Amino acid sequence: MSSLKDQGGVIVNETRPTRDVYEAVADPTRRKLLQLLADVEESPLNELTRHFEMGRTAVSKHLTILKEAGLVTSRRVGRETRFKLNAAPLKEIQDWVAFYNKFWSVRLSHLKQLLEEEEE
Amino acid sequence: MSSLKDQGGVIVNETRPTRDVYEAVADPTRRKLLQLLADVEESPLNELTRHFEMGRTAVSKHLTILKEAGLVTSRRVGRETRFKLNAAPLKEIQDWVAFYNKFWSVRLSHLKQLLEEEEE
DNA sequence: CGAATAGGACACCTTTTAGTGTCGTCTTTG
DNA sequence: CAAAGACGACACTAAAAGGTGTCCTATTCG
Numbered sequence: 001m002s003s004l005k006d007q008g009g010v011i012v013n014e015t016r017p018t019r020d021v022y023e024a025v026a027d028p029t030r031r032k033l034l035q036l037l038a039d040v041e042e043s044p045l046n047e048l049t050r051h052f053e054m055g056r057t058a059v060s061k062h063l064t065i066l067k068e069a070g071l072v073t074s075r076r077v078g079r080e081t082r083f084k085l086n087a088a089p090l091k092e093i094q095d096w097v098a099f100y101n102k103f104w105s106v107r108l109s110h111l112k113q114l115l116e117e118e119e120e
Numbered sequence: 121m122s123s124l125k126d127q128g129g130v131i132v133n134e135t136r137p138t139r140d141v142y143e144a145v146a147d148p149t150r151r152k153l154l155q156l157l158a159d160v161e162e163s164p165l166n167e168l169t170r171h172f173e174m175g176r177t178a179v180s181k182h183l184t185i186l187k188e189a190g191l192v193t194s195r196r197v198g199r200e201t202r203f204k205l206n207a208a209p210l211k212e213i214q215d216w217v218a219f220y221n222k223f224w225s226v227r228l229s230h231l232k233q234l235l236e237e238e239e240e
Numbered sequence: 241c242g243a244a245t246a247g248g249a250c251a252c253c254t255t256t257t258a259g260t261g262t263c264g265t266c267t268t269t270g
Numbered sequence: 271c272a273a274a275g276a277c278g279a280c281a282c283t284a285a286a287a288g289g290t291g292t293c294c295t296a297t298t299c300g
Contacts, residue, residue, distance in 0.1 A: 022142075026142045026143045027257090027258085028140070056276085057260070058259055079266065080275090087224045097213050097214045100158065104211060149288090174288090176247070178289055199297040200246055
């Protein structure tokens with residue numbers, strides 16, 4: 001499924017993302033996985049699973065989804081599969097949310113005025 | 121339904137969010153709704169529905185979810201219900217994603233080196 | 241007033257999600 | 271080399287998500 005093209009180089013672990021990054025990040029378990037991988041920079045499934053109250057299979061599925069979104073890469077090392085964070089796709093979310101920044105700023109300036117008028 | 125507790129406070133249109141903002145934003149339809157509301161600043165269900173290829177009921181459900189996440193507020197005006205953007209809860213996402221910023225920055229510094237070696 | 245418009249409230253359906261457990265295979269290690 | 275460890279691949283399940291259509295009530299408007 002995911003082609004491992006290692007041409008001289010660097011990561012290239014997956015075909016371009018097949019899964020919406022917003023969706024990938026919607027689940028708390030998956031956010032926690034990203035967090036864990038941010039700390040250790042590489043970790044096998046077994047180790048990751050230890051931090052959750054669910055089975056290995058479930059965690060594996062979550063990691064698959066993260067991979068589909070391009071948020072993690074994996075490589076086999078001996079009998080274990082090591083996962084690694086790839087935060088780049090999160091840029092899409094950052095750009096998206098940045099647009100709305102102005103709205104909650106504006107809102108705060110209106111707020112004082114609002115409070116002096118009334119409440120609903 | 122939604123209690124208006126104004127205890128010394130601010131905004132206050134809904135009981136505190138009962139729905140994960142990440143989840144609320146995971147659906148493309150709901151992101152488009154936020155977009156639409158960003159443009160017009162207030163719009164009735166009927167008008168919003170016009171921009172989608174789904175029934176009024178479906179759009180209404182999406183708006184309910186956005187409300188539960190605190191991302192929109194609504195008020196009845198005559199026979200219509202007008203919805204309004206409240207972007208503030210998105211701050212949580214912004215803060216969250218900001219943390220990962222450093223990871224793709226690091227990546228970018230590797231990129232230049234990468235480009236000088238080859239391209240795919 | 242009566243028709244049309246806007247929308248809430250359900251009941252219902254199909255697909256996806258998020259889990260589980262089991263089995264087989266490869267890798268390590270005593 | 272045999273047992274244990276780490277996974278991938280299924281098959282399966284319960285619940286949630288994302289739609290639909292229908293009915294009923296308020297509100298507007300000719």
